[in-house]
Amino acid sequence: MRALSLHLKVLITLLVTLGVAITAYQIFVLGIPVTEDETDDLWNIDARIEFQASPREPVKLQMYVPPLNQDYVSLNESFISNNYGVSINRANGNRKVTWSARRANGKQTLYYRLVLTKRYSGERPIEKGPIFRDSLPVAGAEKIAAEALLAPIRQHSADVETFISETIKRVNAKGDDNVKLLLGGDNSTANKARVIELLLSIAHVPLERLHTIRLVANQQQSPELWVRSFNGEKWLYFNPDTGEQGLPADRLVWWTGADELLTLDGGKKAEVSFTLNNSEMNAIRLAKLTDENTDAAFLEYSLYGLPLQTQQTYQIMIMIPIGVLVILILRNLGGLQTLGTFTPVLIALAFRETQLGFGILLFTLITALGLSLRSYLEHLKLQMLPRLSIVLTFVVVLIAIISLLSHKLGLERGLSVALFPMVILTMTIERLSITWEERGASHAFKVAVGTLIAATLAHLLMSIDELTYFIFTFPAVLLILVGFMLAMGRYRGYRLTELFRFKAFLKD
Incomplete structure (x- = not known):
């Protein structure tokens, strides 16, 4: 007995730990939104390129566009032009688009549009880079100035990080004659980066x-x-102007290297301007879009990978354990008497379409009429199988009549009575009738009311949209429910109704 108890405790702990770990991984590592109404930013970037085409010359314009292997992922990318050919090339980790035309006259306008969002595939592996390079050629006064700057930099640094930081600090020092010599009077950010790279x-x-x-x-x-x-x-x-370290989260890397953004053959005065705006989209839908547009398997093995129609079915099915948990608590802890465990849950599922109030009314009416027929058939002394067949047929006919009358009266809600499980209604009528015969009308009425109460509570809980989304998105939560059900399986204490029944004994 003690070994069984230990085995059960280990099993419960394992299930709960596994459920919590998987759910936490989905939330904190994969970044899956916890609520359905959570939204994320969707960025729209327009790059407008204008230039003056040279007459009677072919036009070839090249521009760097963002790589797709960073923290932001492209959902849509378009190249808008009139009578231009478009091609994309990759080199040294960059992407470059080429617009080309045989002839173009006058002012030309091209557009590059990009829609992107934050990547949903968790952390990406770090791309490695070089850790050694050869020295750039430098001679004369520039070499002396560079060596004079490097001496204190080496003295005040301990590793690569502090070495670079100290170098940027020295290059931005305004009163240093060595820096002035190397900059040559050009204090632009690009020239500072050149001097930093040289040092x-x-x-x-x-x-x-x-x-x-x-x-x-x-x-x-x-x-x-x-x-x-x-x-x-x-x-x-590093920021070469300020020495700020760490690329801010709102920066999108467009290209790397010392080349210019645009190169133009067959034209002049090329300019590019960027315009940005953002909007919001449902987070889980956005996650699915990012998964479709990348090689990441963010939602590949989740229920969102199923066809849409199948998803709708599973959104109902996956809530059944929640309904069963409600019945388990009501029966084992509350002492509520129902017609089995699954009958109230199936009735609760039918309430999803009939709505609660109308569903209770229809269920009561059909069950009452069915009990009347069952009572009449009892006088005919029929065997169980023919009796059940007759009751089932009567339930089908009764459902058809109620649907027809509802349609004629304009009560379209009554048509949903056909969604009630006919076999469940038949077995409910049969079991209530047997309970009536064996334990009296009062007990049968109490069981019927208990079944309706349990079905109502289960329906209310199973109809919470936020809970449905959470369970469907994080199905590992069901492992935690199983652990709780296992713990409930060894409960041997008093039920709530029994505490009221034996209240007098407690006083004594």
Whole structure:
């Protein structure tokens, strides 16, 4: 007995732990929204390219577009142009679109549009980068200035991270003559990045430039330059102007490297402007869209991977254990008497279509009429199988009559009575009749009322949309329910109704 108790405790602990762990993984690691009305940002980016085409010359315009292997994932990407061919090439981790035309005259306008959202596939593996590079060629006064700057940088740094940070700090120092010499009077961000890269190359520290777009709604902007370096474990991001470390979460990497955003052959005065706006979309729908547009298996093995019609069926089926749990608590703890465990749950399912009030009325009417027929058949001394067959046929005819009368009277709700399980109604009538004969009308009435109460409570709980969404999205919660049911299976204490019945003994 003690071994059985230990086995049960271990099983309950295992099920509850597994259910909690899987649900927590879905929420905190995969980022699945907990509520159905939760929304996430959907970003729309328009890049407008304008240029003046040269007459009688073929046009070839190339522009970098964002890579698809970052924290933001593309839901839709479109290239809008008139009479231009479009192709996309990949090189050095970047993507570049090429618009080409044999002839174009006058002012030309092209559009690149991107719809994206935050990736839903959890953390991505870190892409490794180089940890060593050769020195850039430098000579004369520039070499002396660079070595003069590197001496205190080496002294005040302990690793790659602090070395880069100290280098950026030195390059942004306004009063340093060595910095002024290397900058050559050009204090632009791009030139600062060039000097930082030069100093780091002498120390054999690799550095990569990356150009980002800030995700801010209703604002035109230009790409913002950042730099990064791989320290052997992770990428370190720095702002070359301020020394700020860590790429902000609202930055989208557009391209990496020192090349210009646009290159144009067969035209002049090429300019690009970015316009951003955002909207909101249901989070779980957005998660499904991101899964369809990437190689990630975010929802591949969840119930959302089923066809839509099958999903609707499972949304009903997966709530049945909740209804059974209600009946279990009412019977084992409350002491409520019902016609079995599953009969109230099936009646509760029928209430989903008939609605609660009308469903109770129809169930009471059909059961009462069925009991009357069952009482009459008892006088004919029929065997059980013919008797059940007659009652079932009577239930079908009665349902058809109620549906017909409801339709004629304009009560369309009455048509849903056909959704009541006919076999369940038949067995309910038969079992109530037997209970009546064996234990009297009072007990049969009490059982019938208990069944309706249990079915009503189960229906109310099973109809909560938020709960249905949660159970359907996180089905591992059912393992926790099973653990609770196992614990209830060993309960041998008093029920609530028995406490009232034996109240006098408790006083004594």
